[in-house]
Amino acid sequence: MKTKRGNRKKLRGVVLKNKMSKTIVVEVKEHKKHSFFEKRVLQRSVVYAHDEENKCLIGDKVLLMETRPLSKLKRWRVVKILREGEQL
Template sequence: MSETPITPARSHRKERTGEVISNKMTKTIVVRVERRFRHPQFKKVVTQFHKLYAHDEKSEAKVGDRVLIQETRPLSKLKSWRLVEVVEHNKDAEPVAV
């Protein structure tokens, strides 16, 4: 009876890798995520971009960095992702054209 309670493992959550295109908001970054797929009818490789708002608690991501974000509960009207780690820092930070 003196066993420690076992905490359930966190369910599998979606993860995406993308590039930070804005960090002007407090504790929020905007990440551009690229998705490539083959069009079912025309068989051409199509590239789509999505802008995702992510929570950056420590404000460690800068514009141009490659980051890993993970889905989480809705934090605001637009934010439902959080920063897991900065995969690669950008050496020369230039604004990304959207």
């Protein structure tokens, strides 16, 4: 019988680096509302993600899913490439 897992967080971001083996660095941007001034503020964060097939290239837009800790920094894995970036 298959056990059901809880809902996992999903993020969308842009690949910044892909120099490591099976690892990419992704920039995630999200708008949050400031608690006092109530203005929308752009928050940028950088996460490490697992790319099993080494398909992601710099500039690609990817969909990430939360996963168990794979290493000291990796807590996300690539679900799919949403749009391929322009290569120089």
